[in-house]
Amino acid sequence: xxxxxxxxxxLVSSTLDIISGKWKMVILFHLMSEPNLRFTELMRRIxxxxxxxxxxxxxxxxxxxxxxxxxxxxxxPRVEYAMTEYGQTLRPILEMMxxxxxxxxxxxxxxxx
Amino acid sequence: xxxxxxxxxxLVSSTLDIISGKWKMVILFHLMSEPNLRFTELMRRIxxxxxxxxxxxxxxxxxxxxxxxxxxxxxxPRVEYAMTEYGQTLRPILEMMxxxxxxxxxxxxxxxx
DNA sequence: CTGGATCCTAAAAGATACTG
DNA sequence: CAGTATCTTTTAGGATCCAG
Numbered sequence: 669x670x671x672x673x674x675x676x677x678x679l680v681s682s683t684l685d686i687i688s689g690k691w692k693m694v695i696l697f698h699l700m701s702e703p704n705l706r707f708t709e710l711m712r713r714i715x716x717x718x719x720x721x722x723x724x725x726x727x728x729x730x731x732x733x734x735x736x737x738x739x740x741x742x743x744x745p746r747v748e749y750a751m752t753e754y755g756q757t758l759r760p761i762l763e764m765m766x767x768x769x770x771x772x773x774x775x776x777x778x779x780x781x
Numbered sequence: 782x783x784x785x786x787x788x789x790x791x792l793v794s795s796t797l798d799i800i801s802g803k804w805k806m807v808i809l810f811h812l813m814s815e816p817n818l819r820f821t822e823l824m825r826r827i828x829x830x831x832x833x834x835x836x837x838x839x840x841x842x843x844x845x846x847x848x849x850x851x852x853x854x855x856x857x858p859r860v861e862y863a864m865t866e867y868g869q870t871l872r873p874i875l876e877m878m879x880x881x882x883x884x885x886x887x888x889x890x891x892x893x894x
Numbered sequence: 895c896t897g898g899a900t901c902c903t904a905a906a907a908g909a910t911a912c913t914g
Numbered sequence: 915c916a917g918t919a920t921c922t923t924t925t926a927g928g929a930t931c932c933a934g
Contacts, residue, residue: 679882680806680875686885688801690907693793707916718908723917733892744915745914754888761881762793764874769792772799775867779846803927820896831928836897857895858934899932908923914916 686732687758689725691717696751696762699735704748734758799845800871802838804830809864809875812848817861847871 687693691714698713699705705713711722726749729735734755740746800806804827811826812818818826824835839862842848847868853859 679886680810680879682882682885683878684801684806688797693797697793711916718910719917720909720919721907724907739916742915745917747916757881757884761874761877764877765796766793768870768874769795771870772795773792776795831930832897833899833929834927837927852896855895856934858897860896895934897933899930901928901930903928904926906923906925909921911918911920913918 683761686729686734687762689728691721691725692729693762693765695722695725695729696734696755696758697766699749699751699755700759700762703750704738705750707747707749710749729755796874799842799847800875802841804834804838805842806875806878808835808838808842809847809868809871810879812862812864812868813872813875816863817851818863820860820862823862842868 687696694714694717695710698710707722707726710726711717711719714722726735726737730737733752735749736752738748738750740748800809807827807830808823811823820835820839823839824830824832827835839848839850843850846865848862849865851861851863853861
């Protein structure tokens with residue numbers, strides 16, 4: 669064997685770093701099915717999130733080049749968020765997690781009885 | 782469209798809940814390549830983790846039926862951890878994250894210059 | 895050897911009010 | 915509309931000591 673394990677750990681964690689955050693997956697899911705959502709539209713689609721937190725998570729995803737922020741200098745201001753091309757590469761992972769999660773919830777319920 | 786989005790969010794998050802935790806991926810990666818590791822062996826393979834945290838994350842993974850804990854009533858005590866069959870179903874996701882993460886780190890470095 | 899029990903800190907998230 | 919600025923709460927994680 670080798671010492672590659674510690675490096676490998678980082679590789680997976682680097683993915684996890686990007687999508688973990690209480691609402692990031694939710695945000696990404698919305699932007700996957702609906703490109704170009706405005707700030708307020710995201711707020712409405714994500715009940716429970718606050719402005720401060722939404723802003724923060726959006727900024728982080730933007731930093732990581734997963735989503736893009738487009739500002740239209742109008743009045744009132746309009747800002748749209750969309751997944752980047754790079755962000756799209758996360759799609760298969762998110763879909764697998766979605767699929768696994770569906771089965772997991774199903775299974776959890778079954779295990780409760 | 783429909784209102785299924787809010788349910789869908791939970792599905793993905795339910796996967797994320799299970800694998801997020803600073804060291805869970807690391808633990809799972811070790812248990813994937815080496816079935817049946819003892820507590821101390823895990824400690825040695827995961828530099829930086831403390832006993833308390835390792836114990837906690839192992840307990841959570843056990844609760845979720847991702848890993849199994851086997852106690853051998855010997856002196857000194859021996860406890861072995863292994864992935865469950867159900868835990869194995871996470872493997873494709875972890876591998877995709879590993880792959881994505883590798884590319885991501887590569888890309889991040891490129892973007893820095 | 896495998897943890898449990900305590901205490902502590904840092905970071906994430908939430909509540910709320912305000913603004914160009 | 916799309917945030918920022920403060921403040922408070924919650925939670926994860928870490929340090930340390932003790933024990934069957």
